[in-house]
Amino acid sequence: MTAILILLALLSLGTLASRRGYTAAVARVGATPILTGIGFLFLSPTGLAFLDPENADSLRPALRVGCAWLALLVGLSTPRPSLAGFGGKRAAVALTGAAITWALTALALAATVELSSATTASHLSWAQLSPIAIAVLTGGIVQATGLARAASVGLRSGLTGPIRLDRELLPADEGVAVLAVAAAILLWLTPEARGPIYESRTLAVLALVGFGLLLAAAQALISRAENGTEAKIISLLGLVTLLTGMAASTALPAAPIAFIFGVTLSSARTGRTLLRRLAATERPVRVVVLVLVGIHLGLDTYTVILGAAAALARITGKVLMATMGRRAGLDVSLPALIASSKLAVPMTVSVAITEQLVLRTSGLLATVVVAVSVTDLISAALLLLRSQGTPEIEEAEQT
Amino acid sequence: MSHAETAPLGDRMRSAGFALAAIALLVVARIVIEGRGWKTEMGEPLFALGFLTVAGALGGKLVAAVGLPRLTGYLAVGVLSGPHAFALFGAETVKGLTLINSLALALIALQAGAELTTDMVRRSAKSVVLSTAVQSALQPVFMAVCFMMLASQLEFTRHLELGPLIAVSAVWGVIALSKSPAATLAVLGETKAKGPLTEHVLGVVVVLDVFVLVLFSVAIAVARSQLIPDSSFALAEVLHLGQELFASIAAGTSLGLVIAGYFRVVGRAHLLFIVVIGYAVSAACAYLRYDTLLVFVVAGFVVSNLTRRSAELIDTAEQLSSGVMIVFFATAGAKLDLEVLRQGWVLALGLVVARAAMTWLSCQGGHRLAKDPPVVRRYAFLGFVSQAGVTIGLASIAADALPGVGAGLATLTIAVVGINELIGPILFKLALTRAKEIPAVTGGRETSSVPP
Numbered sequence: 122m123t124a125i126l127i128l129l130a131l132l133s134l135g136t137l138a139s140r141r142g143y144t145a146a147v148a149r150v151g152a153t154p155i156l157t158g159i160g161f162l163f164l165s166p167t168g169l170a171f172l173d174p175e176n177a178d179s180l181r182p183a184l185r186v187g188c189a190w191l192a193l194l195v196g197l198s199t200p201r202p203s204l205a206g207f208g209g210k211r212a213a214v215a216l217t218g219a220a221i222t223w224a225l226t227a228l229a230l231a232a233t234v235e236l237s238s239a240t241t242a243s244h245l246s247w248a249q250l251s252p253i254a255i256a257v258l259t260g261g262i263v264q265a266t267g268l269a270r271a272a273s274v275g276l277r278s279g280l281t282g283p284i285r286l287d288r289e290l291l292p293a294d295e296g297v298a299v300l301a302v303a304a305a306i307l308l309w310l311t312p313e314a315r316g317p318i319y320e321s322r323t324l325a326v327l328a329l330v331g332f333g334l335l336l337a338a339a340q341a342l343i344s345r346a347e348n349g350t351e352a353k354i355i356s357l358l359g360l361v362t363l364l365t366g367m368a369a370s371t372a373l374p375a376a377p378i379a380f381i382f383g384v385t386l387s388s389a390r391t392g393r394t395l396l397r398r399l400a401a402t403e404r405p406v407r408v409v410v411l412v413l414v415g416i417h418l419g420l421d422t423y424t425v426i427l428g429a430a431a432a433l434a435r436i437t438g439k440v441l442m443a444t445m446g447r448r449a450g451l452d453v454s455l456p457a458l459i460a461s462s463k464l465a466v467p468m469t470v471s472v473a474i475t476e477q478l479v480l481r482t483s484g485l486l487a488t489v490v491v492a493v494s495v496t497d498l499i500s501a502a503l504l505l506l507r508s509q510g511t512p513e514i515e516e517a518e519q520t
Numbered sequence: 521m522s523h524a525e526t527a528p529l530g531d532r533m534r535s536a537g538f539a540l541a542a543i544a545l546l547v548v549a550r551i552v553i554e555g556r557g558w559k560t561e562m563g564e565p566l567f568a569l570g571f572l573t574v575a576g577a578l579g580g581k582l583v584a585a586v587g588l589p590r591l592t593g594y595l596a597v598g599v600l601s602g603p604h605a606f607a608l609f610g611a612e613t614v615k616g617l618t619l620i621n622s623l624a625l626a627l628i629a630l631q632a633g634a635e636l637t638t639d640m641v642r643r644s645a646k647s648v649v650l651s652t653a654v655q656s657a658l659q660p661v662f663m664a665v666c667f668m669m670l671a672s673q674l675e676f677t678r679h680l681e682l683g684p685l686i687a688v689s690a691v692w693g694v695i696a697l698s699k700s701p702a703a704t705l706a707v708l709g710e711t712k713a714k715g716p717l718t719e720h721v722l723g724v725v726v727v728l729d730v731f732v733l734v735l736f737s738v739a740i741a742v743a744r745s746q747l748i749p750d751s752s753f754a755l756a757e758v759l760h761l762g763q764e765l766f767a768s769i770a771a772g773t774s775l776g777l778v779i780a781g782y783f784r785v786v787g788r789a790h791l792l793f794i795v796v797i798g799y800a801v802s803a804a805c806a807y808l809r810y811d812t813l814l815v816f817v818v819a820g821f822v823v824s825n826l827t828r829r830s831a832e833l834i835d836t837a838e839q840l841s842s843g844v845m846i847v848f849f850a851t852a853g854a855k856l857d858l859e860v861l862r863q864g865w866v867l868a869l870g871l872v873v874a875r876a877a878m879t880w881l882s883c884q885g886g887h888r889l890a891k892d893p894p895v896v897r898r899y900a901f902l903g904f905v906s907q908a909g910v911t912i913g914l915a916s917i918a919a920d921a922l923p924g925v926g927a928g929l930a931t932l933t934i935a936v937v938g939i940n941e942l943i944g945p946i947l948f949k950l951a952l953t954r955a956k957e958i959p960a961v962t963g964g965r966e967t968s969s970v971p972p
Contacts, residue, residue: 126799129792129800317558346536347578352842355843356577359571363570365563366567366570367563370563370564405792
């Protein structure tokens, strides 16, 4: 009961925050550092420890479901028209850009680990996974672009043009995060470190994709059986909870499955109807997830250095991507590309924290949170600078 | 009556087919995971919660297609998927899902209180009070006599002398008097029934729920004094209960004002607020030993009758209920011990029939005194057959409080409740249908066949 009350208190705070200060202040300076910081400072054992370890543990199912829910919403918001027209130059720029950013981020992380191997390696140890593998995985997760959140300032002000074009690059970027998880499973994970499903790595990857598609099929059947949107929402809530349980019991990460589920669902009319109804849940859930993530952060000098290295490599990758885009005649917005994906933190939590290896993976989580926070701050600053005096915004404000 | 029951048969069958296919898909996925040995012990409660939500909702849809209450579908899904049938998840997992109960009971009580308007109370007060009084006076006595007649057949009562046997029989009689406010509210919520029968059943179930607690405390105190050699009947316990009930009413009044104040001042995020209140107040009630159900009923009554926020509260509770009730009843179904039912089904069935007959008999007495309309006289007893969580709660208290006989009494109660839980909602919906109190859906609008 105590855990539920804490969770509800967080959810209430999240709802209040998303209605009051969140949009104006938090979104501009970045929700990730503020909210994870609150969790870290007030609730984590290394902070003021207002939450005892037992209650922190009992909140883990909520964290799992929250991460899967956020991943589902990201998947659901994949713009279908863009995907339909996705090809040629755009595909080349998106995929090459994503691959370059991934490679650069992984390289920067691996190099930083190598340079300070004796001390830093312990912060990135994850079961039997080597620091190099972690670097590749982290790079894949961190590289994705979260245009929607960081560009909210511009979009809310009616900014069009470049940002609208960038939306078409977004799905490829977020797909890379899923690809990174699949790569980590295929290349490095051993059954001893995880669960029986990893005895065949290919099977584990197929299960990851298969579960996502199976749940989409189940939701499609439910949509045919139930006419009411409310009934469909209840079923979707149930399916995400079921998905999280299924993922936990097979030791597969829930967020990639939920993302695939969401992407598949987004191509159906039901998916778009559901997204319209569920979009409002994203912010409160995100607030709760980020605060809970703060509890598990293993934040120290090394993780800050690693996170900063990943962020800088990522920004370099995005600059290259924007340059490629401009050369190909696409009007790409660099500040929007720099912002991290909403998928980054849920994906990391889902991959790392759900496997009961919290203490050993807290460094990984901290690295991703630092990287995301740095890129979000830079992106928000660039967007604000760019939006000042932009005729499109001035017109929108006048309207 | 929902669209599911008014759509053409072909459409209903097609919807049912899709619902079955969706459930089958999830079950097959689970079987494959288990069969291949991929499953670990983690994540079981989340899987069970998700499965019961999805499959329960679809099960409700399936049974609604053949005219049964959705509640029966939720229960059936819980029974079939639970540890005592196909065992898609274990008994420990089901136990972990009971956290939803606090919220479900809070919602049920809030809705019940909010539905009790002063107009309705004025209209049916005489009928409700007389029916409650006659049922409370006659039914426990009748059922205690039935129990005493069966005592020689029961392992746990065979050795009892007359004094303790009468006391234990009285406890059984009071347990038999208890109803299920949850099942009643769920059927009323689904059917949107309105009319004298609805008002009568709702009123009696709510009032009896409080009254049973008092009778049960007295019965348990007497039974303990008979069964435990050095103990005596402690009037102080009953007085203490009276104080707690009084405090519960005061707390409920304050809570009602807080809810109305929030709706008026903040006016947003009603769902979240009610969830927070549901859990927080339930925790406080458990700590202070207040009667949670009474606190929420009074809160609902205060919001509905002393403020102008009745519609908001009912809307919010209904929105939340649709999901919460699925899990609540599906979990209740999963907890149903089929083995206990299998072993003692003859005896349990006998007691179920006896209880139904005694309910009918005692109801008739009340109806005659109150001069109830024919529709109430004919069908009201069918609304009092359901038993569920409250009854099992009483049985588990008896199990702890009565050494030597409590466990057996609880097992017998679970078997009887198992049957009443399954047939009660069906009978109540049948009664509402016969009484023509369920509005028909015509072109998306509901029209009641009962004159205002």
